[in-house]
Amino acid sequence: MSYQKILNDVKKKQFAPVYFLHGEESYFIDLIADTIEEHALAEHERAFNQTILYGKEADHLQVVDAARRFPMMAERQLVVIKEAKEMKTLKELLTYVEKPSPTTVLVICHKHKKYNFNSKFGKAVKAKGEVFEAKPLYDNQVPDWIADYLRSKQLKAGPAASELLAEYLGSDLSKVVNELDKLALNIPTGSEVTQQLIEQHIGISKDYNVFEFQKALGERDVLKANRMVQYFIANPKKNPIQVIIGSLYNYYSKIYLFHSVARSSEPEILATMGLRSSFFLREYRSAARHYPLSKAQEVIHILREFDLKSKGVGYNATGKPEGELLKEMTWRILHV
Known part of the structure; x- marks a missing residue:
């Protein structure tokens, strides 16, 4: 079941007796758990009917004891296990999960790792509760x-x-949401x-960012690219070289891929390259003219080399400051 479907059901007060939330993206787990907390109980009911336990400190007996209690002056009670990955006796909840209390909503938050449901406990959770990865x-x-x-x-x-x-915000959704919420608070x-x-509310420069840097390199705009390198060197915390290299690697990999499908139809090219619209395809078409297949491949090798150098790996360790590595890498990309 999708997280959106779970959220919609919870908001309609349609609760499963057990929720097992697991996986690497903690944002979705927090979102579902917080939404259940918000809608399972009214604020005045929480003092007596909401129990929060932590996997490092709790065992299955405490969880079962809490979950088997009857709610006080409320339709239901809520028991939440946070940090369930650290709970050594988690599988011992089998007997409870096989016959959960109809007046309890049990939420198990197993963050940062996919759970293996091949055990009896896992199969019981899938049979009796709601599982979300x-x-x-x-x-x-x-x-x-x-x-x-x-x-x-x-x-x-x-x-x-x-x-x-x-x-710039990356794929850590908790961080992304924090910045987007800040943006939403400050604009109508x-x-x-x-x-x-x-630029005004998040601090990403519209002129000096990786997005613009890769475009400058793609167009072989030497002046603009070098101007941006100087800005990156002056603001190293906002523009670490590993982030820049990762972005450029994705960019030139797409240029390389474009050459292999250039004669295909536009929908096929978009699907193969994982692009959302022709808006972005225009940029790759232009960059591909400046970087034929062999040169795109050479740039990818350069980026791999400097990724190792920036991490001080093996014979690639140079001891050079990041700024010097960035200058040298940019020069070589522009002159392949």
């Missing part, structure tokens, strides 16, 4: 997710703004999220 988004899914999230806040974000936010409902607003 919180999978991290792929990088190419983040821009659309950002646009949808902003839409839920009654804000509009075009492809360029969504890509810029995704490029119904606004278009522009690069200027992003």
Whole structure:
């Protein structure tokens, strides 16, 4: 079941007796658990009917004892196990899960790791409760997710703004949401999220960011690329070289991929490259003219080399400052 379907059911007060929330993306687990907490009980009912336990400290006997109690002056009670990954006797909840209390909602939050449901306990959870795996988004899914999230806040974000936010905020959704909420608080409902607003409220420069840097390299704009390198060197915390290399690796990998499908139809090219619209394809078409297949491949090798150098790996360790590595890498990319 999708997290959105679970949220919709919870808001309608349609609760499962047991929720097992597991997986690597903690944002979705927190979102579902918080929504259940908000809707399972009224505020005045929580003092007597809400129990929060932590896996490091609790055992199955405490959980069962709490879950078997009757609610006090309320329709139901709520028991939440946080950090369930650390609970050594988690599987001992089997007897409870096989016959859960009809007046208790038990929420098990198993963050940062996918749970194996092959055990008797796992099979009982799937049979009696609601299981949700919180999978991290792929990088190419983040821009659309950002646009949808902003839409839920009654804000509009075009492809360029969504890509810029995704490029700099990354795929850690807790961090992404924190910045988007800050943005939503500071601009009027119904606004278009522009690069200027992003720069003003999140601190991403509309002129000096990885998104613009890769475009400058793609167009072989030597002056602009070198100007941006100087800015990155002056602001190393905002622009670490590993982030820049990762972004450029994705960019040139797509240029390389474009050459293999260049004669295909536009829909086929978009699907193969994982692009959302022809808006982005135009940029790759242009960059592919400046970087034929062999040169795109050479740039990818350069990026791998400097990724190792930046991490001080093996014979690639140079001891050079990041700024010097960035200058040298940029020069070599522009002169392949």
